[in-house]
Amino acid sequence: MITATLGPKGTFSHEAALKFNPKAKIIFTETIREIFELVGKKKADFGIVPVENSIAGSIGQTLDYLNKFNVKIHAEEVLQINHNLAGFGPISDIKTLYVHPQTKEQCSEFIIRNFRNAEIVQTSSNSKSAELVSNAKHKSKGAIIPLMSSKIYGLKIIKTNVQDNKFNFTRFFILGKADSKKAKNPKTGILVRPSNDMPGLLYGLLGEFAKRKINLTKIESRPAKGKLGDYVFYIDFAGHRKEKRIRGLLDAIAKNFHVKVFGSYQRKY
Numbered sequence: 001m002i003t004a005t006l007g008p009k010g011t012f013s014h015e016a017a018l019k020f021n022p023k024a025k026i027i028f029t030e031t032i033r034e035i036f037e038l039v040g041k042k043k044a045d046f047g048i049v050p051v052e053n054s055i056a057g058s059i060g061q062t063l064d065y066l067n068k069f070n071v072k073i074h075a076e077e078v079l080q081i082n083h084n085l086a087g088f089g090p091i092s093d094i095k096t097l098y099v100h101p102q103t104k105e106q107c108s109e110f111i112i113r114n115f116r117n118a119e120i121v122q123t124s125s126n127s128k129s130a131e132l133v134s135n136a137k138h139k140s141k142g143a144i145i146p147l148m149s150s151k152i153y154g155l156k157i158i159k160t161n162v163q164d165n166k167f168n169f170t171r172f173f174i175l176g177k178a179d180s181k182k183a184k185n186p187k188t189g190i191l192v193r194p195s196n197d198m199p200g201l202l203y204g205l206l207g208e209f210a211k212r213k214i215n216l217t218k219i220e221s222r223p224a225k226g227k228l229g230d231y232v233f234y235i236d237f238a239g240h241r242k243e244k245r246i247r248g249l250l251d252a253i254a255k256n257f258h259v260k261v262f263g264s265y266q267r268k269y
Contacts, residue, residue, distance in 0.1 A: 002027060004035045004044035010127040010149035016077045016172040017048045032061045036069040039175045046074065047175035052218075053081070054169045055106050062173065063222055063234050066191070072263035073189050074176035081168040083107050084147055086130065086155040089139025094118060098129035098143040107144055110162040130155055171269070179241075179263025186240035187217060189262035192253060193224060193232040201256065205233070208252045212245050214238060217267075240264040 003021060006013035007028025017026055027044055029035050035047035051062045066073075083103055087094060096119045097111065103126060104111065111120065123129045129143035134153035142158065143149075150157055180186070194201055209216055218236040239246045241264045253259055 001025065001046070002044045003046045003048060004029055004038040005048040006030075006032065006035070006050075006125070008125065008127040008131075010130060010146060010152045011125055012079055012081060012146055012170060013048055013050060013172070014127075015146065015148055016050075016079050016170075019077055019079065020046070020048060020075070020174055032059070033065060036065045036071060036175065039071045039177065040069045042177065045176065047071070048077070049173050049175060050170055051076075051173045052171045053102070053106075054167060055165055056102055058220055060222065063220070064225070066173075066189075066234075066262050067232070067260060071175045072177065072179040073173050073265050074179055074263065075174035075265045076187075076268050077172045077174065078268045079170050079172065081106065081163065081170050082147065082161050083144050083163045083168075084150060084157050085110075085142060085159040085162050086145050086150045086157050087133055087139065087142035088137065088156060089158075091142075091158060093139045094142035095140040096121060096142070098123050098132045098141070100124070100126050100129060103129075103144050106163050106165070106168060109164045111144075127152070169269075174265075180265045181242075183240060183264065183266040185267045186238070186243075186264050187236055187267040188239055188241050188246060188264040189234070189236050190250070190253075191232055191234055191260040191262065192257040195256055195258060202233075204256065205253065208249055209237060212249055214245065214249060238267070 001024040003024040004027040005017040038044040039047040049062045052058050126145045130145045130149040130153040133141045133143045215238040220234045221231045224230040224232045
């Protein structure tokens with residue numbers, strides 16, 4: 001089995017891939033788009049992509065590519081995100097801090113308190129942050145990275161769990177050419193785009209869920225990549241697409257919306 005995920009080694013995406021299948025051969029990519037392409041062209045059996053962080057919010061690229069590519073959501077994984085300060089010396093000696101932009105956002109209070117006068121260098125990945133400090137081999141350099149990265153690059157953990165919020169989780173989608181046929185606690189993801197603009201359209205859409213007592217777990221609007229003010233809605237909800245009530249829901253929505261079903265899968269949270 002081949003799994004594609006964001007690289008290099010030591011990223012949270014790498015951890016999510018190992019959590020999904022520790023025995024799979026892993027292909028590391030530089031972009032989220034490459035993962036969709038590899039799965040779409042059947043050069044990878046599965047792809048692991050981040051879709052949502054409990055603090056930073058949704059990953060827009062992932063949502064957009066779900067609409068663009070012919071792949072399915074096969075499963076999901078939820079990973080607790082623990083950031084650690086690593087390097088070769090104490091905090092007081094660090095004058096340059098390497099940090100990925102999302103990591104910086106999730107550890108902003110810690111960085112302000114401890115590195116107000118330090119140079120903050122943003123990197124392309126957590127693993128890149130670790131690599132730069134490892135190559136420098138100097139106590140004036142530090143990085144905020146996952147535990148896996150510190151082990152791969154031989155860095156000392158100076159302080160653990162430096163994220164601002166302990167309830168920091170990232171949800172990943174497992175992409176495949178097919179979704180999950182059965183699930184004990186299923187969830188379905190769809191995209192809907194209005195066929196015509198009219199008053200009460202969103203109210204009517206939500207009403208189709210309410211009248212069937214189907215619980216929405218997520219709804220988010222995104223630009224439709226067309227004219228200004230043209231939006232699509234990404235919706236996750238409880239239930240499997242093969243259930244009678246879900247089929248009825250999708251048929252009802254299709255009267256006023258274009259609907260794309262991303263797939264049904266086992267809920268992990």
